[in-house]
Amino acid sequence: MTSDFVVSKPLAANSVEPNLRSGREYKESLRDARSVILKGKEVEDVTAEPTLMRGIETISAYYDAQFHPETRDDLTSVDPKTGQRFSNAWLVPYNKEDLYAHERTIRVSTAQTFGVFGRPPDYGSTKAISFVAWNHLISQGDPDALARIENFLEVGRRNNLLSADIVVDVQANRKLAANEMKGRLRVIEERSDGVVLSGAKAGNSAFAQGNIGTISMPPPAQNLPEECMIWAAVPANAKGLTLLLREPLTSGREDEDDHPLDSLGEEADGILVFDRVFIPSEYVFSYKNPVTSNIYNTLGQFAFWKIATRLSYRAEIFAGAAQMIVNALGTDHIPAVRAMVAEVIQYAAILRGMMVAAVEQAKPTESGVMLPNHTFVTAGRLHAIEHYPRIMQTLRELSGQGLISRVPRETWERPDVKALLDEYLPGHAVSAWEKNKLFNLIWDMSCGPHAMRVALFENINATPAPALREELYRSYDRSSGITAIKKRLGID
Ligand SMILES: Cc1cc2nc3c(=O)[nH]c(=O)nc-3n(C[C@H](O)[C@H](O)[C@H](O)COP(=O)(O)OP(=O)(O)OC[C@H]3O[C@@H](n4cnc5c(N)ncnc54)[C@H](O)[C@@H]3O)c2cc1C
CATH class of the missing domain: 2.40.110.10 (Butyryl-CoA Dehydrogenase, subunit A, domain 2)
Structure with missing residues (x-):
């Protein structure tokens, strides 16, 4: 057993892996x-x-x-x-x-x-x-x-x-x-x-x-x-x-x-x-x-990267969700609908790209710890939180009435309505019940009270957008651009 101030309840070590807990x-x-x-x-x-x-x-x-x-x-x-x-x-x-x-x-x-x-x-x-x-x-x-x-x-x-x-x-x-x-x-x-x-x-x-x-x-x-x-x-x-x-x-x-x-x-x-x-x-x-x-933004760098990386994987799920909605509704052939899905894809691709670049351009600190590129993380996180509300709105927009025509399982299973719902509500290459479950997921993702709490969290946890803009202003290296312009214009 480990007895230590931060171990609030000492337990015997796991018999299979002593450093892991089941x-x-x-x-x-x-x-x-x-x-x-x-x-x-x-x-x-x-x-x-x-x-x-x-x-x-x-x-x-x-x-x-x-x-x-x-x-x-x-x-x-x-x-x-x-x-x-x-x-x-x-x-x-x-x-x-x-x-x-x-x-x-x-x-x-x-x-x-x-x-x-x-x-x-x-x-x-x-x-x-x-x-x-x-x-x-x-x-x-x-x-x-x-x-x-x-x-x-x-x-x-x-x-x-x-x-x-x-x-x-x-x-x-x-x-x-x-x-x-x-x-x-x-x-x-x-x-x-x-x-x-x-x-x-x-x-x-x-x-x-x-x-x-x-x-x-x-x-x-x-x-x-x-x-x-x-x-x-x-x-x-x-x-x-x-x-x-x-x-x-x-x-x-x-x-x-x-x-x-x-x-x-x-x-x-x-x-x-x-x-x-x-x-x-x-x-x-x-x-x-x-x-x-005085160095919150420096000390937070590893956390900021983890937060943005999680969001980049969430964004991939949003892109998948957008596609599944339009597939289920059979709206995927409509150019305006495809453009909305593309917007979600763009959100996901930019964010993921920023995170890939951040790791590829990671550098060790003077103390030897490898940290992802801070500029890419900050810009990526800013992109993620600025566009998050719009991406949620796009999922809602794509869904149409799907979000309020959801029928709870207990109602669906009633013998007097099940056959009718199964017959009336199927989507494109998807059963009525599967479509219902999909919109239940989209509701939890973009509409319900918990979705709102998550949106608040994404917006503001570990520094809100204004602070990220300030951090970009402070840390982004624009010296090569400035040098090029000065040289071209002959300015010292
Ligand atoms: C769901 C959720 C979970 C959270 N979890 C955690 C957690 O686990 N740990 C933790 O430490 N914190 C957590 N937070 C708190 C979060 O870190 C803070 O809300 C955030 O840093 C903003 O600080 P504040 O709320 O004190 O804003 P305030 O200082 O009260 O400011 C309110 C608003 O005024 C504006 N504002 C204030 N000052 C400025 C400025 N200088 N420039 C521009 N705009 C400004 C901003 O819009 C800001 O949101 C959580 C918040 C939420 C919503």
Whole structure:
């Protein structure tokens, strides 16, 4: 058994693969007396709460897939030193092969949920990996940070932990300076063996269904007090930590045919309140280090790539969905309809192309970690989120009445209507029932409350469009263009 601050529930190592956990073991790890409040009530066991359970089952299938011969090599790698497998979520990329391994993992997890879980287990602790990547910067203010991060990565890897991202501060009056915001997470006590945190953080997607959170800071704020400059890891059951969940968007009772995506459950978001939460020094990765508080866009690079890569695989699914709609309706011969499908294809092809280019042009950082090309990732992500609403609208447009003529399975199965529906509603080379199921999927993808939450997530998680534009302006190298123009015009 492993006993460690961030391992909220120590379990015996898996008998087949000591660094991996099965779905059953993952679920067991969540029964750790964490404090979660949903609709005014304490959730005693998140694995038994209907609106969290389905999402947990979905994640649990991911954990099981780590052992499955078909997906094992996509989700895990073998440590050459020990010969043991470990989750790619915790793989620090040192070469392109490692990035390809991450890509394979993201492809499998995106296929599992169609990408509606933005913080699947393979997201890992991207921030911790970034710390290794940018250690040459961070070590200027804190030479010992790397040792602590490497220990965390080792513990996360050994225990196959699911980490949420705890970044953004709670929303209050944005006219206030950072030091005036009461809710801003800060160290309120420094001890010889660690720090005590109070305040709150927003978002925290999948924290209720995960094991740990990696705390970091959003982009620099003016007058950021030193006590707010904190990067750390915290287990979901830390004393003094309470997660206030938003209202659920799925019930946990959705029929698989009626709701092919919503029946997989959802990733829960919420406000995380820290009431004197103690973090031991070994899990405080950075404190009062102004370097880390000013390089959010640098430290986020690996996470941004993973997010955009997931979206690029989602986009391929959107292109497939658009084609299946027009095939089912027999509208694929209409030029205006084909043009709409082409728009979805264009969205997918550009995004995927950007991600391929980002990996092909990956370079090692000064600290030796291989990171995809940041410009391509940023431009690709901006493309993805700017066009996302239009792509969703295009799927709706292509569907016509299909989205509201969906008949629930229980109605369909009534003897007095089944034969009639089977006869009246078939599509082009597709049965009426198959067509019904297709539009159920499109509904979950583009119309339902959960689809809206996913759209909000894609739009804003890990920095919204304005920040991406600013980052492109800051980082894009236009020197060759400027030099060419100056030379042509004879300007110095
Ligand atoms: C579904 C969902 C899940 C999320 N999950 C997580 C998570 O797991 N972890 C996490 O840390 N965060 C998470 N977030 C939060 C997300 O990171 C933030 O919402 C995002 O970074 C924007 O910050 P904010 O909400 O505090 O915006 P605010 O600062 O409150 O601003 C509100 C809006 O004003 C505009 N605005 C504000 N400042 C500027 C500016 N300088 N330039 C241009 N426009 C501006 C933008 O339109 C912005 O959306 C999640 C959000 C959603 C919707």
